[in-house]
Amino acid sequence: MQPSEKAGKDNRKKSLPFRILRRTVRLFVKKYKLYGTENLPEEPCVLVGNHSQAYGPLAAEYCMPRESYIWCVGEMLNRKEIPAYAFKDFWENNKPPRTHWFYKMLGHLIAPLAAYALSNAHTVPVYRDNRVVTTFRRSVDLLEEGADIVIFPEKVDPYNAIIGEFNEYFAFLARIYYQKTQKALRFTPMYIAPNLNSIHFGKPVCYNPEGDDRAEIHRISAEMMKAITDIAVALPEHTVVPYVNMPKNQYPKNTDSRPALRAE
Numbered sequence: 170m171q172p173s174e175k176a177g178k179d180n181r182k183k184s185l186p187f188r189i190l191r192r193t194v195r196l197f198v199k200k201y202k203l204y205g206t207e208n209l210p211e212e213p214c215v216l217v218g219n220h221s222q223a224y225g226p227l228a229a230e231y232c233m234p235r236e237s238y239i240w241c242v243g244e245m246l247n248r249k250e251i252p253a254y255a256f257k258d259f260w261e262n263n264k265p266p267r268t269h270w271f272y273k274m275l276g277h278l279i280a281p282l283a284a285y286a287l288s289n290a291h292t293v294p295v296y297r298d299n300r301v302v303t304t305f306r307r308s309v310d311l312l313e314e315g316a317d318i319v320i321f322p323e324k325v326d327p328y329n330a331i332i333g334e335f336n337e338y339f340a341f342l343a344r345i346y347y348q349k350t351q352k353a354l355r356f357t358p359m360y361i362a363p364n365l366n367s368i369h370f371g372k373p374v375c376y377n378p379e380g381d382d383r384a385e386i387h388r389i390s391a392e393m394m395k396a397i398t399d400i401a402v403a404l405p406e407h408t409v410v411p412y413v414n415m416p417k418n419q420y421p422k423n424t425d426s427r428p429a430l431r432a433e
Contacts, residue, residue, distance in 0.1 A: 187286070194227075199366055201361075202368070203367070204369045205371060208373065210355045213315055217335075218319065218320075218321055219412065224410055225321050228361050228368060236315065236316040238293050238317075238318055238319065239292050239293065239320075241290075245284075248284040252277045252280055256272055263413070309342070309349055312346060312354070313350065320339045322393075323335060323336075323412040325413055328394050330425040331398050331409050333412045338386070340390050342354065343389065355375050357371065361410075369400050404423055408423075
């Protein structure tokens, strides 16, 4: 099945309030130029990108060249779980302790709108418990329907000055997909450069169903991290928007030649 074109991106009938909300948010989303779209395989694939704080998910929702659905942490789709998750993930470690009360309150204020928006957007809930099977099943169904899956697998631990280490388990999707379809899933690296107003797609990496599952998961994750880094470094000098929230004056440059910051 050929991937769906952007013109037919959302076949579901959305409510009028959500359509108004979506169009309003679009006014504030950066306009990105797309490079390397010729690298996208003909079949639906998994687009693996740098999170780039909020820029990555917004770019995935509004700027992808084909129909796509974004892996989104399940807590951010649950109104009751958003305040605690948002505080811990966004603010706890990078805001002064004296302001924590404000950000805890802010989490409660944004929860209703965030849950509504993310539940209606092109998202696939990602769970870290037994419900993770629904994440993979939903993703496989969407791939079979012709949509791409967008994943931002960065962790707080740095891989280098440009991206964080990846949660490798995302690559297990290839095994589930192969078991159902007998097709080898491809993973396409994607680098989002907000300060260049551009998104860059690299050459895809194909899952090898004959390989050891654990080794394949590690290989695909490692090749994605390297490919995204290589794309970033090859671009003109620019400021990288990191996954971790930090003061803007600490943002790295893509030309930063420091070695990987992770502990060996």
